[in-house]
Amino acid sequence: MNQKRLRRPYLEAIQSIKDYIDQHPLEIKTISTLIHQTHSQIGINLLHQGFRQLFGTRIKEYEIRKRLEAAANLLMQDDLTMQEITAKCGYSAQSSFVRAFKDVHGITPGQWRSRYVPLPLQEAC
Template sequence: MSLQTLESMVQWLDNHALENPTLERMSSHVGYSPYYCSTKFREYTGVTYKRYLAKCRLHAAANLLLRTDDKIIEIALQCGYSSAESLSRAFMEVYQCTPTQYRKAQIG
């Protein structure tokens, strides 16, 4: 698999992170089997497809917190989280604060 194909997989996931992307759809995009794409994706990025997708969704949520006045639950659902609480748990792991605290600290 070429470097260009690997970069294409990452770019595709970055661009489709909020559209419920699947490994199968990504692999179809680049023309390789899901298993092969999964293996090569992990080798290239250092993380699994699922973990990379979670990172993309959390990053999108952080951007929405700063750029919109949307409620936390709306942002959570838009970014693929099942509840505001699940977004908050993910935020605490990465940013060591809640989404509300993040929004206030970045804007205030």
């Protein structure tokens, strides 16, 4: 991709969309919805190019990473079952969730919970 210097309104729009993803990681969104929710005035193609230029990743990859970071927090703090967390994160199949979680964190959600949740909380789950 050509490294173009983005104008200020586009930089602000891209940052606003990133901030929205950060603040709503478990919300499943389309690119059009992100643009609409943040009241951004940016085209989809420019958003894709600019996001990758600024943050070094595609929007969907960033969104998935944030969703799985939120999943890690749910595993540590909540007494939700693995199926409930899977559904909350937008996955219909637990195997897909486990695979995606492992891609991001290097271990399965079960291993994460065993490693990072204190024993009294694990027994309650």
